[in-house]
Amino acid sequence: MKRVSWSSLDASERVQALRRPAQQASADTRTAVATLIEEVRARGDVAVRELTERFDQVSMDALAVTDAECAAAATALTPALRDAIDEAAGRIEAFHREGMTREYAMDTAPGVRCERVLRPIARVGLYVPAGSAPLPSTALMLGVPARLAGCRDVVLCTPPRPDGSADPTVLYAAMRCGVRQVFKVGGVQAIAAMAFGTASVPKCDKLFGPGNGYVTEAKRQVSMVEGGAAIDMPAGPSEVLVIADAGANPAFVAADLLSQAEHGPDSQVLLLSDDAALIDAVAEQLERQLAMLSRAGVARRALESSRLIQVDTLQQAFDISNAYAPEHLILALRDARAWLSQVEAAGSVFLGDWAPEALGDYCSGTNHVLPTSGAARYVGGLNVASFQVAITVQEVSRDGIAAIGPCAVELATAEGLDAHRLAVALRLDEVAA
């Protein structure tokens, strides 16, 4: 893992040091994804099956998971795993319920009642990755808020395993959230199928969930074409930025870095510290722990585009972090809570030595579907409101229009919009008569 001293870098070297490996899909990826989307759009399930055979090396007959498969999934899990999923789901539900947006109403003038009401998005499509590792925790992170929002049709796609089945843990987690429409489809073909609909897969209004570079690019593209679907956010290859001081535990810090590096070769992990000895110790721990990982190859590739950065001060570390806007930010600091006020852009923050990012991935209660590639500057992680639309309502009485109508007339006149002015003025005349 490359080590740099921030103050010795010039401006362009600093940009280079924080460059993400998959900042943007390459032109080749964009073109390839566009072609795949068009194939699904034009030929529906036939194309989905062909692409599944090409990219997942499995020939599929039925794409939908049957009730029998769901029932078998539950019994395939150990009681301990079922309990862990149930326990995690409980905390995720509690935290998301508490944070739900509320409806409200107020009189903005006598006789003018303004309200915000909430409605669930009717048809939502959830993507649960399973390319290099099936992620049942992602099924919880998507399914729990979808259920709390009250979405009517919840569709879930996840790549099939080599034998054509769906991962039973993903299925159990999906069922735990009340998801009944599950399809064994992954990658671009899943996103295109949910965006445009096929004979098997229902068309959805909005798509949610993380995925690799192809999935993320496919989401971006379907959200930009007429007749496509809205999307939650860019939730691509995982990232973590750790800010650690001299008192941090190097083994903990290294483990946290590796926990994101093992997601994929295009993951990126950064350590920022004002203590050279801590950085040395973390580098040593990284090597030691890599030797114990089953996915060491993947993690090593991610570490190639990752950095150990020595900063002059912790304040400088926060300036760098805010500019980078990481998906996950770990503050391995003695007074982590006091530094929280310095965080301006991050998907999810982990305070102190006892809050590994892996807890947020699974079971602290927060959502792990988070903005990557710097999108944390303008969008937060998934929550119940992501699955709802807020509709505003106004109810106006005769007294109400008498009170605020002249204001509208004045503004409509200034804009030269006569019909607007008339729509109000006619009513004012009637009220005055």
Ligand SMILES: NC(=O)c1ccc[n+]([C@@H]2O[C@H](COP(=O)([O-])OP(=O)(O)OC[C@H]3O[C@@H](n4cnc5c(N)ncnc54)[C@H](O)[C@@H]3O)[C@@H](O)[C@H]2O)c1
């Ligand atoms: N940001 C977040 O909130 C978040 C959360 C969880 C996971 N993640 C990320 O999700 C990703 C999961 O990726 P994954 O690959 O394991 O699973 P995935 O399900 O996203 O992708 C697997 C699919 O990719 C498709 N694919 C593979 N090679 C292709 C090619 N050459 N052309 C077109 N399509 C191809 C296949 O159809 C396959 O089914 C990781 O990068 C992980 O870091 C992000």
Ligand SMILES: N[C@H](CO)Cc1c[nH]c[nH+]1
């Ligand atoms: N760290 C991932 C989000 O970037 C989520 C995840 C799921 N399972 C393990 N980790």
Ligand SMILES: [Zn+2]
């Ligand atoms: Zn993770």
